[in-house]
Amino acid sequence: MTHDPHDLTGPYVLGALGDTERRRFERHLPRCAACADETAGLRETTTWLALAVARRPPDRLRGRVMAEVARTRQSPPPLGRRLPSPRTGGLSRLAAAACLVLALIGGGTTWHFHRSAEHAQALNRQVTAVMTAPDAYTSTARTRTATITVVSSRSLGEAVVTTARLQRLPPAKTYQMWWLGPAPPRSAGTLTPSGEPRPLVTTGLGNAQRFGVTIEPSGGSPQPTSAPLLTLALG
Incomplete structure (x- = not known):
């Protein structure tokens, strides 16, 4: 079965075409700006999808945060003083303790994460250059x-x-x-x-x-x- 070449950009990028249709599409591609643009866009999209791998935070992280919060005493506000309004940006000791623990836990991995992010960005640029x-x-x-x-x-x-x-x-x-x-x-x-x-x-x-x-x-x-x-x- 012969397909309209304009309908084959997706299968071509995914490597799903047979040899005959692939060669036919590749002869068509240099002559069709619309297909060339769509093919480049699909290649970039599939690259980002391949790189975008969601990872669940380790289960122990929540346990460590909550344990530290439980150990941190929460002082009541002095009598006669108003509680800070959310609009003033005041943080409760509970929130401050949680933020501190997260900072301590994350601090040891900040440098590694930064280097990993730099590596991922460099890889993204290389991959995108080839794919497009x-x-x-x-x-x-x-x-x-x-x-x-x-x-x-x-x-x-x-x-x-x-x-x-x-x-x-x-x-x-x-x-x-x-x-x-x-x-x-x-x-x-x-x-x-x-x-x-x-x-x-x-x-x-x-x-x-x-x-x-x-x-x-x-x-x-x-x-x-x-x-x-x-x-x-x-x-």
């Missing part, structure tokens, strides 16, 4: 145990790799990514399963024709020592 590049090319491969999507940009020489359902390996093994053909395989870095679809930016695309993943000894290998688990074509 005019020559961005999306390819997806699936096996019984994993799905890997690669969005590559030859103009940037980089690719965004996203995995799902990738099984954990024994400590002595690691997943290693490779740029394949026409030259001998070149390492594109190692891959650690996270349990969540997190994008990874890898560089050195060059003139590689395919992307592959193998299982190697921990730390990686100069050249593949096993057959690829899967390979993907690069645009």
